């Protein structure tokens with residue numbers, strides 16, 4: 352299997368972290384692609400987004416949540432997605448929260464890159480509120496230390512993206528538990544090997 356990815360994408364990073372945590376990264380090739388300009392991607396994924404996982408038979412899976420669940424099912428010991436029940440709902444909710452916040456961060460970046468005349472009043476503030484409220488929600492229900500579930504991986508991907516795109520925002524000052532958790536999580540080999548580029 353081969354992952355079409357961009358090194359700046361938090362969703363692609365989420366998949367790569369999951370593969371690493373499951374011991375599958377050596378079985379997953381990587382193909383770096385620019386989803387905005389590479390026409391080959393749309394032939395696999397009508398949405399032309401990364402991550403897209405190309406399977407051995409030439410078919411493809413897209414949407415990071417689905418790709419991660421597929422990878423979990425390929426592992427000798429699936430452990431990112433609990434069976435139906437409270438633990439599953441909890442981690443899927445955390446994944447949804449973190450993915451939505453990462454999406455808001457991406458849209459905030461795009462808004463800030465627009466010329467002043469094209470900016471829509473109130474949009475930046477709305478995206479920022481989503482990011483801040485998501486961080487507050489994660490602080491109130493901070494992920495545990497130890498082997499992660501999918502929601503914890505998504506949370507780390509979101510925060511990693513925030514630090515990558517918006518360094519020095521000071522989000523840690525009022526979220527000490529989340530900050531401590533993220534520091535410990537960031538030392539995992541899965542995080543180190545999938546780090547966003549330092550400049551882009």
Ligand SMILES: N[C@@H](CCC(=O)N[C@@H](CS)C(=O)NCC(=O)O)C(=O)O
Nearest residue numbers: 360361362386400401402414415416
């Ligand atoms: N919900 C999707 C989001 C994927 C996504 O938005 N990827 C961005 C890069 S971070 C992308 O490929 N954008 C290109 C486009 O929107 O055309 C997932 O979880 O995989």
